Amino acid sequence: MAAFKTLDDIGNISGKRVLVRVDLNVPVADGKVTDATRIERIAPTIAELSGKGAKVILLAHFGRPKDGPSPEFSLEPIARATAQVLGRPVGFASDCVGDTAGSAVAAMNKGDVLLLENTRFYKAEEKNDPAFTERLAANGDIFVNDAFSAAHRAHSSTEGLAHLLPSFAGRTMQAELEALEKGLGNPVRPVVAIVGGAKVSTKIDLLMNLVKKVDALVIGGGMANTFLAARGTDVGKSLCEHDLAPTAKQIMIEAAEAGCAIILPVDGVVAREFKAGAACETVAISDVPADGMILDVGAKTVTTIGEWIDRAATLVWNGPLGAFEIAPFDHATVAAAKHAAARTKAGKLVSVAGGGDTVAALNHAGVADDFTYVSTAGGAFLEWMEGKPLPGVDVLKR
Numbered sequence: 044m045a046a047f048k049t050l051d052d053i054g055n056i057s058g059k060r061v062l063v064r065v066d067l068n069v070p071v072a073d074g075k076v077t078d079a080t081r082i083e084r085i086a087p088t089i090a091e092l093s094g095k096g097a098k099v100i101l102l103a104h105f106g107r108p109k110d111g112p113s114p115e116f117s118l119e120p121i122a123r124a125t126a127q128v129l130g131r132p133v134g135f136a137s138d139c140v141g142d143t144a145g146s147a148v149a150a151m152n153k154g155d156v157l158l159l160e161n162t163r164f165y166k167a168e169e170k171n172d173p174a175f176t177e178r179l180a181a182n183g184d185i186f187v188n189d190a191f192s193a194a195h196r197a198h199s200s201t202e203g204l205a206h207l208l209p210s211f212a213g214r215t216m217q218a219e220l221e222a223l224e225k226g227l228g229n230p231v232r233p234v235v236a237i238v239g240g241a242k243v244s245t246k247i248d249l250l251m252n253l254v255k256k257v258d259a260l261v262i263g264g265g266m267a268n269t270f271l272a273a274r275g276t277d278v279g280k281s282l283c284e285h286d287l288a289p290t291a292k293q294i295m296i297e298a299a300e301a302g303c304a305i306i307l308p309v310d311g312v313v314a315r316e317f318k319a320g321a322a323c324e325t326v327a328i329s330d331v332p333a334d335g336m337i338l339d340v341g342a343k344t345v346t347t348i349g350e351w352i353d354r355a356a357t358l359v360w361n362g363p364l365g366a367f368e369i370a371p372f373d374h375a376t377v378a379a380a381k382h383a384a385a386r387t388k389a390g391k392l393v394s395v396a397g398g399g400d401t402v403a404a405l406n407h408a409g410v411a412d413d414f415t416y417v418s419t420a421g422g423a424f425l426e427w428m429e430g431k432p433l434p435g436v437d438v439l440k441r
């Protein structure tokens with residue numbers, strides 16, 4: 044029996060209003076979803092609930108809106124993409140609480156699916172504010188959390204609701220936890236982690252514990268720049284959180300004490316503009332021009348990363364090594380992904396990767412199916428790896 048309640052425990056839900064927290068924080072370019080993996084992964088839960096006659100009300104966030112509602116962060120286009128993936132109509136309400144949401148829910152028939160607007164249009168969501176949670180709960184009889192990739196957030200829609208309504212883990216939440224336990228519960232050493240991407244401030248603290256769990260930590264992407272700057276390297280106009288230099292230094296100290304190797308880029312692909320076709324050059328990491336941005340790790344670094352992948356028995360990866368959405372800055376990510384996939388196929392590596400953009404990058408490289416396991420989660424996956432309790436999972440425990 045699972046440690047938490049699953050859809051096997053949900054009972055008769057015919058005609059019931061089921062609030063389902065999903066992660067629709069998918070990569071989007073020019074208004075189009077560029078990787079639908081997160082939508083595909085929630086399809087089984089939605090089909091099961093709808094098939095049992097529930098009114099399925101989806102709750103989700105999109106991006107990190109700062110100032111309330113804005114079209115840029117609306118879930119409306121994602122409702123259309125969700126309908127396409129599910130192959131069935133998905134209604135949309137332009138608010139997640141109040142009369143607009145209430146009327147849309149009241150108009151639902153058994154089996155219908157409705158997506159409510161971005162929960163993060165309310166600041167109260169991220170504060171897990173009890174009054175806001177009650178407003179969300181007003182539209183449901185039951186809560187199902189299928190957003191493992193947002194389970195590291197103690198927000199109203201990920202944690203608070205489970206205190207107010209009978210609550211269950213969705214099929215994806217269940218599958219993610221089971222797959223991670225199977226792949227990484229007792230990992231074969233050496234364990235090598237690759238961490239890149241752009242969410243530096245929200246992920247850097249995780250590295251403090253991660254260096255105690257892995258034998259080597261390869262740092263690429265935007266994350267590397269903060270470490271390079273902390274070490275005194277001039278990273279020009281690169282994405283870099285200079286105020287996090289003390290944290291980066293402390294992580295390097297902790298890593299040395301734990302015997303974890305830290306691998307930083309020795310070269311980078313530098314451009315002056317962040318756009319397709321921008322002129323770029325590969326330079327030694329000590330030679331980044333003042334007006335340049337490192338948008339990918341360079342060829343020498345790619346070789347070094349390949350050597351670490353060869354040494355690894357287990358690979359854990361979150362965060363692309365460069366701005367892979369724009370060629371040619373996808374080069375290092377694609378090369379490392381193909382290398383890890385080949386080792387996995389040869390039976391020499393257990394490879395587990397996760398994160399909304401990381402999954403998109405592996406799909407872009409054409410190797411997502413060759414990894415041992417691909418999680419929808421990035422930050423949540425790293426926190427799980429750290430052994431940290433995930434609020435959205437903990438609250439579902441029996």
Ligand SMILES: Nc1ncnc2c1ncn2[C@@H]1O[C@H](COP(=O)(O)OP(=O)(O)O)[C@@H](O)[C@H]1O
Nearest residue numbers: 240241242264265338365366398399400401421
């Ligand atoms: N050197 C870089 N400079 C700017 N952005 C980068 C760089 N390297 C990677 N990125 C960006 O990081 C983003 C993904 O980061 P993140 O959200 O942390 O990953 P995930 O969604 O897989 O958890 C991508 O959009 C990619 O373009």
Ligand SMILES: O=C(OP(=O)(O)O)[C@H](O)COP(=O)(O)O
Nearest residue numbers: 066068192193398399420421422
């Ligand atoms: O995309 C997500 O996480 P990820 O980038 O770590 O994979 C989740 O939707 C969580 O989003 P958040 O990091 O804005 O809370």
